[in-house]
Amino acid sequence: MSISEKPICNVADYRVEDRSEKKDYQTTKPISLISVQTLPTIGPYGATVFNIGKNLLLAIANWSDGKNNRQYSRIYKWKEGKFEEIQGVITYGACGVEAFTIGDSSFLAVANYSDGKNFSIDSDIYRWNGFVFEQFQKIPTNGAVCWRSFQIHHDHFLAVANSCNNFGNRVDSVIYKWNGDRFIEMQQIPTIGALDWEFFTIDNHRYLVVANHADGEQDSINSKIYRWNGTRFVDNQEILTHGAHDWVYFEIKDKKFLAVANFKQGDSCNIDSAIYCWNGGRFELFQSIPTHGIHNWEFFRHNQDYDSPTKSLKKITIRPIIRRNNTKNSINSINNE
Ligand SMILES: [Ca+2]
Numbered sequence: 001m002s003i004s005e006k007p008i009c010n011v012a013d014y015r016v017e018d019r020s021e022k023k024d025y026q027t028t029k030p031i032s033l034i035s036v037q038t039l040p041t042i043g044p045y046g047a048t049v050f051n052i053g054k055n056l057l058l059a060i061a062n063w064s065d066g067k068n069n070r071q072y073s074r075i076y077k078w079k080e081g082k083f084e085e086i087q088g089v090i091t092y093g094a095c096g097v098e099a100f101t102i103g104d105s106s107f108l109a110v111a112n113y114s115d116g117k118n119f120s121i122d123s124d125i126y127r128w129n130g131f132v133f134e135q136f137q138k139i140p141t142n143g144a145v146c147w148r149s150f151q152i153h154h155d156h157f158l159a160v161a162n163s164c165n166n167f168g169n170r171v172d173s174v175i176y177k178w179n180g181d182r183f184i185e186m187q188q189i190p191t192i193g194a195l196d197w198e199f200f201t202i203d204n205h206r207y208l209v210v211a212n213h214a215d216g217e218q219d220s221i222n223s224k225i226y227r228w229n230g231t232r233f234v235d236n237q238e239i240l241t242h243g244a245h246d247w248v249y250f251e252i253k254d255k256k257f258l259a260v261a262n263f264k265q266g267d268s269c270n271i272d273s274a275i276y277c278w279n280g281g282r283f284e285l286f287q288s289i290p291t292h293g294i295h296n297w298e299f300f301r302h303n304q305d306y307d308s309p310t311k312s313l314k315k316i317t318i319r320p321i322i323r324r325n326n327t328k329n330s331i332n333s334i335n336n337e
Pocket residue numbers: 196197198246247248
């Protein structure tokens with residue numbers, strides 16, 4: 001995941017027509033990123049930066065070299081102005097890494113997508129021993145793409161987005177609960193090619209939204225929002241998405257938004273992605289944004305300038321898409337727009 005020496009990121013440097021107010025949002029001062037360090041990677045698909053105590057760490061999920069999904073995914077520690085590798089862990093088509101803490105313990109969950117033949121394989125949770133991560137728990141997953149950790153009151157949960165098994169994309173994704181010693185299965189949720197979970201809280205109610213990517217024939221299917229009823233997650237709202245890859249929840253002042261990254265519809269990657277706004281009871285469409293095969297949204301603030309959602313959202317394109325036919329895997333490139 002090297003960073004280009006040329007400026008590659010312009011904050012919201014794309015024109016968006018706000019249909020309600022006919023404003024043309026375009027920043028005048030682009031942010032320029034310069035290369036500070038290059039790390040060797042093997043088809044990186046996910047990365048996370050996190051703290052353990054005073055240490056700053058970086059974990060990168062190395063997906064595949066195009067031939068072999070069994071690869072080392074790498075963990076780095078920030079030392080004297082750069083990231084130094086401290087550990088490699090064997091992963092199988094690793095798509096996502098999620099770092100989280102429970103009490104004094106720090107964990108890293110890795111989502112293993114496929115070993116090259118099977119999608120029904122174990123994903124791994126590691127625990128920090130003070131120096132490196134040690135194998136802690138294996139969890140059977142199906143084409144796992146993403147882990148999401150979250151907390152409700154004093155309870156800790158992990159949700160995995162299972163995208164497929166060897167028979168198709170209609171597989172349950174699963175929510176696990178920490179029982180004090182390990183994670184145990186709490187709830188199975190029927191999903192369709194799930195690629196992402198996002199957890200958020202509105203007015204003391206807890207929600208999960210899943211990105212249902214495709215059913216194997218159609219990209220335009222419903223993604224779903226679930227609400228915590230005190231003991232489990234129940235259906236709350238369906239939203240039609242198009243090859244959805246990612247949801248991000250964010251707030252601007254008192255407004256609450258969900259943005260979906262729509263990847264494609266049929267053969268075309270020219271598909272609008274959408275921002276939804278909470279109307280007090282449900283999310284309704286706030287704005288559509290023309291996108292081309294994006295995988296990810298990131299929300300951030302720049303100089304407190306976040307009056308407009310489109311000023312504060314960054315779209316990230318990663319190609320190619322995960323394919324169910326593993327013979328078509330090729331090395332991903334990351335292209336921040
Ligand atoms: Ca997300």
